[in-house]
Amino acid sequence: MSKQEYNGSELVVQALKELKVKYIFGYPGGSVLDLYDALFQQDDIEHILVRHEQAATHMADGYARATGNVGVVLATSGPGATNCITGIATAYMDSIPMVVLSGQVPTNLIGDDAFQETDIVGCSRPVVKHSFNCRSAKEIPTILAKAFYIASTGRPGPVVVELPKDMLNPAIKFEYEFPQTTELRTYSPNTKGHSKQIRKAVTTILEAKKLVIYSGGGIVISNTSEQLTHLVESLNAPITNTLMGLGGISGVHPNFVGMLGMHGTLEANKAMANADVILALGARFDDRVTNNVKKFCPNATIVHVDVDPTSISKTIKAHIPVVGCLATVLEQLQAGIDKSPIKIDRSAQEDWWRQIISWREQKCLSYNTTEDEKIKPQAVIEAVYKATNGDAYVSSDVGQHQMFAAQYYPFKHPRQWINSGGLGTMGFGLPAAMGVKLAFPDKESVCITGDGSIQMNIQELSTCLQYNLAVKVVSLNNRSLGMVRQWQDMVYGGRHSSSYMDSLPDFIKLVESYGHVGIQVNTLDELQPAIDKAMSITDRLVFLDINVDEKEHVYPMQIKLGGIDEMWLRKGVKA
Numbered sequence: 039m040s041k042q043e044y045n046g047s048e049l050v051v052q053a054l055k056e057l058k059v060k061y062i063f064g065y066p067g068g069s070v071l072d073l074y075d076a077l078f079q080q081d082d083i084e085h086i087l088v089r090h091e092q093a094a095t096h097m098a099d100g101y102a103r104a105t106g107n108v109g110v111v112l113a114t115s116g117p118g119a120t121n122c123i124t125g126i127a128t129a130y131m132d133s134i135p136m137v138v139l140s141g142q143v144p145t146n147l148i149g150d151d152a153f154q155e156t157d158i159v160g161c162s163r164p165v166v167k168h169s170f171n172c173r174s175a176k177e178i179p180t181i182l183a184k185a186f187y188i189a190s191t192g193r194p195g196p197v198v199v200e201l202p203k204d205m206l207n208p209a210i211k212f213e214y215e216f217p218q219t220t221e222l223r224t225y226s227p228n229t230k231g232h233s234k235q236i237r238k239a240v241t242t243i244l245e246a247k248k249l250v251i252y253s254g255g256g257i258v259i260s261n262t263s264e265q266l267t268h269l270v271e272s273l274n275a276p277i278t279n280t281l282m283g284l285g286g287i288s289g290v291h292p293n294f295v296g297m298l299g300m301h302g303t304l305e306a307n308k309a310m311a312n313a314d315v316i317l318a319l320g321a322r323f324d325d326r327v328t329n330n331v332k333k334f335c336p337n338a339t340i341v342h343v344d345v346d347p348t349s350i351s352k353t354i355k356a357h358i359p360v361v362g363c364l365a366t367v368l369e370q371l372q373a374g375i376d377k378s379p380i381k382i383d384r385s386a387q388e389d390w391w392r393q394i395i396s397w398r399e400q401k402c403l404s405y406n407t408t409e410d411e412k413i414k415p416q417a418v419i420e421a422v423y424k425a426t427n428g429d430a431y432v433s434s435d436v437g438q439h440q441m442f443a444a445q446y447y448p449f450k451h452p453r454q455w456i457n458s459g460g461l462g463t464m465g466f467g468l469p470a471a472m473g474v475k476l477a478f479p480d481k482e483s484v485c486i487t488g489d490g491s492i493q494m495n496i497q498e499l500s501t502c503l504q505y506n507l508a509v510k511v512v513s514l515n516n517r518s519l520g521m522v523r524q525w526q527d528m529v530y531g532g533r534h535s536s537s538y539m540d541s542l543p544d545f546i547k548l549v550e551s552y553g554h555v556g557i558q559v560n561t562l563d564e565l566q567p568a569i570d571k572a573m574s575i576t577d578r579l580v581f582l583d584i585n586v587d588e589k590e591h592v593y594p595m596q597i598k599l600g601g602i603d604e605m606w607l608r609k610g611v612k613a
Contacts, residue, residue, distance in 0.1 A: 041214060041215065043211040045175075045207060045211050045212070046175035046178060046201075046206040046210065047072045047076035047208060048208075049176075049178040049179055049214060050178055050206070051077060051083065052179070052214055053179040054083055054110065056179070056183075056216045057183070060084065061084050061085075061086055061101065062077070062139075063085075063086045063094040063095070063098045063110065063112070063473070064085060064086070064087070064088070064091070065087065065113060065114070066114065067114020067118045067141060068141075068203075069141030069201075069202075069203045070113070070115075070141035070203075070206070072203070072208050073112070073141075073201070075208070076208075086501070086505060088501050089498055090495065091111075091121035092122065092124050093468075093469040093495050094111045094112075094113065095109075095122050095129065095136070096465070096470050097472050098125075099129050099136060099470060099473065100469065100473030100474045102134050102136060103456050104431060104453050104473070104477050105477045106453070107135070108137055108189050110136075110138075110139070111137070111138040111139065113140055114141040114154065115141040115142045116154030116155060118140075118154075120158070120161060123161060123165070124461075124465075125463075126165050126198070127165040128460075128461045129195065129196040130461075131458075131461040132255060132458065132460045132461070133193050133255060133259055134194060135190040135196075136195075137185045137198075138162075138199065140158045140198060140199065141201055142200045142203065143203060144203045145204055145205075146204070148202065158198060159171055159198060162198050166196050167188055167189065167193075167194075168188045168197045169198045170184070170199045172200060172202065172205050175205045175212055179214065179215060179217065181199060182199065185199050191227055192227030192345055193227075193256075193344075193349075227345060228347070228362050228363075229362055229363040231343070231366065231370050233370075235358060235359065236371060236374055237374065239358050239371060239374075240374035242315055242358060243273070243315060243317060243341065244378055245315075245380060245383075246315035247314050247383060247386040248312060248313045249273065249276075249313065249390075250309050250315070251316075251319065252280075252298065252310065252317065252318045253266060253280070253283045253286050253287070253318075254279070254283040254319070254320045254321025255280065255286075255459070256319065256321065256345065256364055257286035257319055257320045257364060258286050258320075258453060260345075260364040261452070262368055263286050263287065265364075265365065265368040265372070266286055266287055266368065267288070267291070269371065269375075270291070272372070273375070274391075276394055277293050277294055278295050278296060278302070278306040278310065280324070281326070281457065283321065284444060285449035285450070285451055285452045285453065285454045285455050289449045290428075295309055295394060295398065297444055298310055298327055299326050300329070300596045301445065301593075301596075303403065303445075304400055304603075304605065307594075307596070307602050308394075308613070309394055310338075310602050310603070311602050311603035313335060313337075313338045314337060314339065315339050316335060316339070317341045318340060318341065318342045318343065318356075320343070320344060320364050323353045325353070328602060329599070329600055329602050329604070330599045330601060340354065340356050340358070341357070342359050344360075345361070345362060345364065347359075347361045402593075403416075403445055405590075405593075410587070411562065412585075412586070413565055413586045414586065414590055415514045416442055416446050417562065418442075418514055418584055418586060419443050419445075419446035419447050420446050421566045422484060422512055423447045423448070424566070424569075425570050425573045428449075428450050429450070429454075429481075429482070430454075430483065431453075431478065431484065432447055432454065432455055432456065433457065433467045433483065434456070434486040435464055435465065435486070435487040435492065436457075436462045436466065436491060436521075437490065437519065437522075438488065438514070438520035438521045438591075439487060439488045439514040440486070441592045442514070456471070457470075464490065464491040465491060465494025466491075466495075467485045467486065468485050468495050468498050468511065469501075470485075471483045471484065471511075472501065472505075472509055475507045475509050476507060482573065483507075483509050484510045484511075485511045486514070487512070488515070488519075489515040489518075490518075490519045490520075492513055492545075499554060499579070500552055502554070503552055508579055508580075509579050510573065510579070511580070512582045513582060514584055514586045515542075515545070515583055515584060516585075516587070516588040516590075518588055520588070521592070523538070523588075524592065527591070528591075528606075546558050546583055554579040554581060555579065555580045556581045557572060557580060557582050557583070559583065559584040560585050568584075593606060593607060594613070597612070
């Protein structure tokens with residue numbers, strides 16, 4: 039019996055169906071019109087038409103972060119493809135599974151500087167996990183199967199697939215063969231931790247007097263939140279999360295000491311600085327955590343678990359490195375701990391907890407609510423938390439509002455916090471929240487943004503109207519680039535070079551012109567009722583333009599070139 043034949047564009051569509059793709063985020067153009075025609079003639083995959091290709095990547099990214107599925111992007115050659123670079127880099131830095139299908143000029147024109155020709159594989163090479171150049175249409179199903187496998191396994195990341203226009207020619211047909219298994223000779227992620235290293239880790243953990251568990255985005259990506267929580271409770275250990283790891287354990291869990299790092303809590307950073315053993319799980323000792331690496335936790339033995347061997351000992355030396363998938367390694371560690379004859383020194387542990395509680399009692403996240411009538415940005419986040427009962431998916435842009443959201447919205451679940459942690463991409467928040475809303479239409483999807491970030495991709499309000507994406511946008515309007523201004527206050531003597539916005543639009547009129555609901559908030563008395571009203575509107579996008587105190591800084595804040603626990607607790611007050 040002969041196999042059914044398809045042209046190159048139809049091969050792409052059939053392969054994506056095999057890979058269980060529900061949505062493609064993209065923007066059409068000349069080199070991919072044949073593929074768009076094939077998409078038009080089927081109903082299983084929905085194409086979401088964005089207003090800019092960068093937004094397509096961020097929508098796919100938000101969708102992937104919230105669901106764990108691979109996000110799929112489709113862009114035309116040349117400027118369409120290059121517009122995706124920022125979004126690809128965002129996904130790469132945060133280890134997000136994404137496949138970007140990029141058009142290209144016909145193969146016979148490649149290298150001739152043809153109209154809308156760009157070497158997208160070359161342009162994106164530093165910020166992708168892998169790339170494929172398709173030079174035979176028959177190979178399309180195999181290429182896509184490999185792309186999805188690479189994007190979603192090991193340490194996930196974006197994969198670019200270049201599709202020249204002649205590979206999508208509707209006039210040439212091929213037999214369709216989708217590979218039953220996907221194996222790559224040069225790519226085989228390690229899953230199981232080495233037994234000798236596991237034994238060393240277990241002994242070190244159980245003999246610790248001042249243990250801290252430090253978990254990152256790897257916990258969220260690997261879906262191991264429950265295993266992590268069980269480990270924390272079985273050890274009764276304090277745990278801190280990175281910015282990317284928030285939600286890996288509930289933010290209201292009694293063992294959670296808060297986020298660590300540049301804007302981490304006093305108790306988290308002090309616990310790390312004074313620990314004798316640090317168990318790092320799916321974290322990469324980023325510079326926004328360590329501060330001065332020469333002063334980083336000098337008395338701690340570091341057990342570092344990661345699926346990516348290149349992340350281990352890259353910035354901070356691991357005394358006990360364990361390479362493997364967190365799901366497997368956590369199972370190995372838990373089994374070793376449960377069977378070990380070594381008993382935890384509970385007396386030392388009680389002393390350790392007393393010390394941590396004393397740091398916690400300093401209430402480093404308290405802020406002045408009485409000095410004037412201006413709305414504090416911290417109060418906005420607390421009001422959003424109250425209105426959503428802490429159950430919303432929260433996407434953020436980048437800046438002060440991002441840090442306030444991380445500090446004042448305790449995330450109870452993994453994949454609830456959607457933010458650009460590594461690249462720090464302004465303009466990420468709105469399209470990411472849209473991707474979340476598309477995935478979970480019955481859940482609240484809130485975008486926390488600022489008057490600077492929101493304008494980076496504000497055109498996507500049009501996309502929201504077309505697809506009825508009832509996102510809630512909470513804009514902390516401080517008439518400036520808040521984090522830039524804060525650094526200028528603290529480092530540059532208050533010289534505010536190009537950080538104030540002197541010509542902001544009337545956001546309410548702008549949002550209403552796109553067909554959405556706009557609510558202005560100017561006083562503290564208006565704040566909670568306005569947010570409650572916004573959350574009660576379930577069938578339309580609501581934009582809250584909230585005028586906040588422009589002079590408010592994000593605290594705590596690490597002191598540049600200091601140790602992890604050398605911090606400003608508030609203006610003029612050091613830890």
